[in-house]
Amino acid sequence: MRFVPGPGKEAAEAVFTFRLNAQEEALLLATLRLYPVLDNGHHRLSKDPKTAGSAEQRLLEDSMAQQRVAHRKKLDELFHAPQRYFKSAPEPNERRLVLSSAQFEWLLQVLNDIKVGSWVQLGCPELEGAAPLKLTQLNARSFQAMHLSGQFQAALLEAVK
Amino acid sequence: MPETAAPIAVPHTDKEQKPKSKSRPDRGYLVICWNDPVNMMDYVTHVFQVIFGWPKPRAERHMLQVHQTGKSLLVRETFEKAEHYVHQLQSYSLHATMEREE
Numbered sequence: 497m498r499f500v501p502g503p504g505k506e507a508a509e510a511v512f513t514f515r516l517n518a519q520e521e522a523l524l525l526a527t528l529r530l531y532p533v534l535d536n537g538h539h540r541l542s543k544d545p546k547t548a549g550s551a552e553q554r555l556l557e558d559s560m561a562q563q564r565v566a567h568r569k570k571l572d573e574l575f576h577a578p579q580r581y582f583k584s585a586p587e588p589n590e591r592r593l594v595l596s597s598a599q600f601e602w603l604l605q606v607l608n609d610i611k612v613g614s615w616v617q618l619g620c621p622e623l624e625g626a627a628p629l630k631l632t633q634l635n636a637r638s639f640q641a642m643h644l645s646g647q648f649q650a651a652l653l654e655a656v657k
Numbered sequence: 658m659p660e661t662a663a664p665i666a667v668p669h670t671d672k673e674q675k676p677k678s679k680s681r682p683d684r685g686y687l688v689i690c691w692n693d694p695v696n697m698m699d700y701v702t703h704v705f706q707v708i709f710g711w712p713k714p715r716a717e718r719h720m721l722q723v724h725q726t727g728k729s730l731l732v733r734e735t736f737e738k739a740e741h742y743v744h745q746l747q748s749y750s751l752h753a754t755m756e757r758e759e
Contacts, residue, residue: 539747541740542754552740559744601707605749608700612750615695623694646697653699 497524497593497651512600512655514593521582521591527644528571531606532564533613567606604652607645614642686739688731691752692723704749705731708742733758 497516516524541547541556574581581599583592595603615621617638621629631639690701698720705716709731722729731753732742739755746753 534750540754541743542756544756555740556744556747560747563748604700604703608696608750612693612695621694642695649700650697653697653703656703657699 497648499651499654500592510597510600512595512597512652514595514651514655515585515587516591516593517589518591521578521593523644524593524648525575525578527610527641527648528574528606530610530614530641531567531571532609533641534609534616535613536561536564538613538616563605564609567602567609570602571606600652600655604649607649607652611642611645611649614638614645618642684733684735685758686734686736687756687758688734688739688742688746689754689756690719690723690729690731690746691754692727693752696751698724700749701751704746704751708745708749 497514497520500513500515502511502513536557539556539560541550541553547553581593581595583594585592615623615638618629618635629635629639690705701720701723702713702716705711705719706713709716711719719729719731731746732739734742736755743753743755
């Protein structure tokens with residue numbers, strides 16, 4: 497998946513366009529179907545143990561839960577009508593993923609939930625300079641999801657570099 | 658107008674009775690982003706730019722501080738604003754918390 501530079505800042509509303517092939521589209525959709533991955537209990541308002549169970553901590557958890565429901569609803573719309581996001585392209589076997597600014601931020605958040613959630617499922621391993629993770633049947637799916645979501649996220653971020 | 662006169666007759670409104678922790682006017686709450694090995698540097702920079710409206714060099718400076726020292730103090734704010742920022746940062750799955758300034 498690659499960013500296609502658009503008209504730039506003079507455009508009335510920022511639109512991000514990415515070119516991708518049919519296999520990448522299928523992989524992106526399969527990855528997004530994993531959402532949500534990050535557990536609601538992951539979110540902590542403070543490192544102060546006294547805030548655990550506080551009204552503010554519950555508010556944060558409620559807020560994240562509401563966001564999850566809203567993200568999931570948008571994802572269901574995407575799965576129901578992928579043509580609203582994926583447009584045909586002149587090149588054979590190619591598609592265009594077209595996102596507004598809001599959709600761009602939404603997709604980043606969804607992909608990062610999958611990425612961070614998968615990393616947590618793997619036991620929060622060090623990733624740089626650490627010994628390779630021992631893959632098993634149980635953790636292979638999380639490993640794959642973490643890397644795939646990271647790849648798509650990196651492709652999206654090319655648009656704002 | 659009676660609608661505007663009525664609240665004046667009520668000495669203590671619900672708003673005034675909110676717990677002190679919810680209405681502290683002081684900017685003694687620190688919003689801190691903590692390092693983790695999973696979030697990409699470009700991603701963290703982008704999130705700081707979006708949430709705080711910072712220019713890229715400032716966002717990158719904080720991102721590098723997180724990466725190199727393990728954490729970065731992003732803003733010092735009132736309770737409500739700090740709470741808002743932590744919600745925003747966590748909506749992007751960043752490891753961010755708010756801490757009372759010592």
